[in-house]
Amino acid sequence: MVAALALAAAISLPAWGDASTMRILVEFIALLVLAQMWNLLAGYAGLVSIGQQAYVGLGGYALIVLADDFGANPFLAVPLAGLVTAALALPTAAIVFRFRGGYFAVGTWAIAEVYRLLIANTAALGRGSGRTLKAVFPLTRESREVTTYLLALAVGVAALVGVYLVLRSRHGLGLMAIRDSEPGSETLGIDVFRTKLAVYVAVAFGTGVTGALVYLNLLRISPDAAFSINWTAYPIFIAVIGGLGTLEGPLVGAALFFLVREGLSDHGAWYMILLGSLAVGVMLVYPHGLWGLVTSRWDVRLFPVQRRVRLDGGGADP
Amino acid sequence: MSFLRVRRLSAFYGSFQALFDVSLEASEGETVAVIGANGAGKTTCLRAIAGVLPVPAAAVCLAGDPVGGRPAHELVGRGVVMVPEGRRIFPSLTVEENLLVGAYRSRPGPWTLARVYDLFPILAARRRQPGPNLSGGEQQMLAIGRGLMANPRLLLLDEISLGLAPLIVRDLYRALRTIAGEGTTTLVVDQDVSQIMELAQRVYCLRKGAVSLEGRPAELTRARLAAAYFGV
């Protein structure tokens, strides 16, 4: 009920809100989706990646290439960029899946760096200074901003619904089984490798779409910005502080994130220190995050996924 | 006064109760046997004494001191040494290194590398080989030797005959007799009842986590044992 109201308000925003609010919301949605994606990957599939910025950057660059160089409609190019990113995720997975655990994490980071450096050394992609999205120039500023905003809303809702459906589905159960015990789930006939790969590629798609969306919003891309570690750090902190392994967690985390950022906006480094400390604190003291705190007091669940997962590996309870 | 006193010990694995009010005693220098069917709780009992399982402090007393629940590594410092089920040799270490690691706590006492090699000459012959190269029986000797290197006051032996040929088991028990002869208080858990009955001064039988029988081996008939063991 609340969700429906919120959605209605959000859709009507262009009518009564201003451009900067829309821009901020696009950013909020982008980070929220990235957090959801990372949460799906790490909190459910058990794949802890710190290289998701690779797909943000690839999505952004794919957008520009598709829209400017191949003449695609810049708004349609967003999901297309996601597809390109997903395609690139396959050979990437072939490499990083050779690792496990902590080394997997560093491996994903190494790959992101490779992508960054490759792009930074490619003339056609603007080298170190990057490129500007020109395909939107014919549009009026207002129509571009509104369309971008609505597209972002669509992406946000789609991501939320998508993750929710996946988790409620058979595949979602399989995911959680793998998370709890890989050998165990293998004996049950779950193809661990393919399930993980599918999640990894799906998340890459989502991340790529988000990257494209971000740069549709910003219009200017450069390797250092597009492949910045912050595209992984922020979603991780949001997901962890909000509550790993839950759907509502990233929502709560993103809201907190933005509050902190607005509050400390003039002290760039401090808010990273605070967020980092909060994330570390959460992992040490209360791994279920803020949302976990809420559910433990009042048994609320906005998005009931059939099995509730516990972070201590203690198994699931219905 | 008993050297080891276990009093009304109840132990749990999560919500599963494995021991129900188990009490047993061992005097200094005594060899006590704990027998019972699979799953009776024998290993759980040893683990509780060794400090691997959390239990109330008063449940386990060593020379009058309540030591229940203290971590295993601390208890080793007090001379409580367990030779775990399944040998658990360190694969990255050689035979000699396995023995040396047993002496990590440098407790004073009669057992040195030389004496362990005397007791188990086969280990001396294989001292530089990686632990996993040894046969099952040799690994068991290594595990026992490793435990001895800590100069235990209380030696806990968990299922040392598991998977081994009778001939080798006899050798092991001969070594145990030597060890017991040194005056080390020993608690032996094993499925091979016959050997253990010849060695021990006192026997406890566990069934379904509770003590079903206790006494001196000479006093216990086969019939009583079978009844306590199987519950028939």
Add this chain to the structure above:
Amino acid sequence: MPWVDTVLQGLLLGGLYALFATGLSLIFGVMRIVNLAHGDLSILAAFLAVVAVETLGLGAFAALVLVVPLMAALGYGLQMLVLNRLLGRGILPPILVTFGLSIIVQNTLLEIFSADSRRLDPGGIETASVSLGGQLAVGWFPLITLAVAVAILAGLQLLIGRLSLGRAFRATSDDQETAELMGIDNRRLYGLAMALSLAIVAVAGVFLGIRTTFTFASGPDRLLFAFEAVIIGGLGSLWGTLVGGAVLGIAQTVGARVSPGWGILTGHLVFLAVLLLRPQGLFAKARRVA
């Protein structure tokens, strides 16, 4: 012979990389943790050295005497107070916590030292060079770095192979539960391992700071290079780490010679090639893969 010179430079650079890599692989070997803050902590050490030099007037090398024990203590504290609380909770918490630490350290350094790049001045030795005959010359400092790396590796090898503590490390790495039955307190042991790791990484950080300029953001690259050196060399082999560092260093210097923007990228590509063609590394001894 410019190429020989390049390769030589790469080899010496490898010594520095090996130092970074050793701290990382020690922790992974003993505790199965990848310390994502590894690089940033080395930069922290470099900044600490800067403080020692600026406030106490110490020389860069002399600063080591202060910085190394300080970092060792920090490592012990970090393990005992923070990382030990994550034991038995799976792979996720240590990764996330060390990642968080990485971000915290970086931003704290940014706040305290601003974004300016710094360098440690060892008083002339960084420019001195020794001739190797013909037109070949190598700097004294890279040579010293390599020598120190080899010495530390040798010392570590000795510790792990011969000393009681090293046996305890190996036993705990094999079977932590049984190691406890030997009287080994794994928490304290991990603390010591982390202290050792950070001591080594402190040396690496200070040497880096002497060799080149650094900023608050220089940490992550150190972690990556350390990681790559470990993987190229092969897990479980200390000397392999040295070779891995050398291979990486040479790849980077050769690549940079071909085209300045390609130096680091070439290193990454060589790393990927090793990963694809010989995933266990050049000298793998470990029974497990990462």
